[in-house]
Amino acid sequence: MTTLIDDFNRRVRYVRISVTDRCDFRCVYCMSEEMTFLPRAQILTLEELSMVARAFVELGVEKVRLTGGEPLVRRGIAQLVSEIGTLGLDDFAMTTNGVGLVKHAQALRDGGLTRLNISLDSLDADKFRQLTRTGDLHKVIDGIRAARDAGFERIKLNAVVLKGRNDDEVVDLVEFARREHLDISFIEEMPLGDVSDHSRAETFCSSDEVQALIEARYPLVPTTESTLGPSRYFRMADSESRIGFISPHSHNFCSTCNRVRVTVEGRLLLCLGNEHSVDLRAVLRRHPGNMDALKTAIVEAMPLKPERHHFTTDGDVQVVRFMNMTGG
């Protein structure tokens, strides 16, 4: 089996596939309030998305994550999951804002999805609405419980921490995760897209600061557990919940990078923090159904993969594209 190795001898074992740029939220760190979404003709069909996933699996990728925008707003998402669910993946995951889980959780589980990451940045309904601009906290909590009832284990919350916005809730979020038997990762905001809501220089909150807030209440013990993602995990002595930190600024993880992304337009993005990419949609539409042509394009893209990102915390926007194009 051909495997995907870049020029820094890093093997790509994980692909994140965005199935839509649309979302029913407008999170302040992800996109601006007014967004223009891609026309239907420009986005990959469900068949093309399924083919992309199969191509990566045939090239040795062990983990596929479906993202957005919000993947559960994509019509036919359960069908796409059931197709990818036949590829024999040990780790088939999705990142969602949780609202659509009451409707979809059982079908996703039955379709072969193995893990869920659910975004939750606040437990205060008013603040939650401010941070998401449109979101209803209770629908997300109902979604979390529906996912658990559908049989998902090790559900993980993702919380982006903004100083002066939700850093005062870090311990509350940990306690919610403990009560609900969930894992939780705290994420340093990444400077993708020119967000209008806040100054990233002012709101940047490092993982070390977040960890200190938690350790004032719960001592953390580092663990070597991994989910093939960038989280550094810690354990608490009296809980099975795992605490993770995703720290692109304060604990750079590019040297062990094992992933690439595909946008819903079919752009193979070699790195979240750069624009190096290859147009897989052109290959898919020039050679419909031709798996060899698609796999060749993916293999030939590997030398383009940059060594690392060049993010700063001073609020400068290095990458113009908003986070909703890749879903993190």
Ligand code: SF4
């Ligand atoms: S920023 Fe780029 S190189 Fe660094 S971990 Fe992310 S995708 Fe990999």
